[in-house]
Amino acid sequence: MNIDLLSFEMARDAFDERRFTDAVRSLEPLVQRHPDDRSVRELLARSYFGAAMLGKAEEQARDLVRRSPSDAYAHLLLSRSLERQSRHDEARGHRVMAHVLGAEV
Numbered sequence: 001m002n003i004d005l006l007s008f009e010m011a012r013d014a015f016d017e018r019r020f021t022d023a024v025r026s027l028e029p030l031v032q033r034h035p036d037d038r039s040v041r042e043l044l045a046r047s048y049f050g051a052a053m054l055g056k057a058e059e060q061a062r063d064l065v066r067r068s069p070s071d072a073y074a075h076l077l078l079s080r081s082l083e084r085q086s087r088h089d090e091a092r093g094h095r096v097m098a099h100v101l102g103a104e105v
Contacts, residue, residue, distance in 0.1 A: 020048075049084075058085070
């Protein structure tokens with residue numbers, strides 16, 4: 001098995017077990033090696049969010065939205081990250097976009 005795939009699987013297991021900082025530690029190097037891999041970047045954003053690293057979660061979610069503006073889940077993740085930072089006005093547009101694109105909000 002490829003070491004990067006193994007690292008991703010370990011990160012996903014850590015995320016599923018709510019060990020978000022462990023997931024972050026596994027995923028950060030993967031994103032550096034594979035910056036265009038959407039699944040790695042999304043799991044990193046979700047892990048940052050779970051670990052309450054909201055600025056980093058926002059940064060990753062913004063990158064996901066920039067790379068794929070029609071990604072409903074990326075808009076939802078960005079809106080949630082902004083809402084948890086009490087930036088509700090800024091979050092509103094992304095929440096609406098997530099809904100329009102079909103995300104369950």
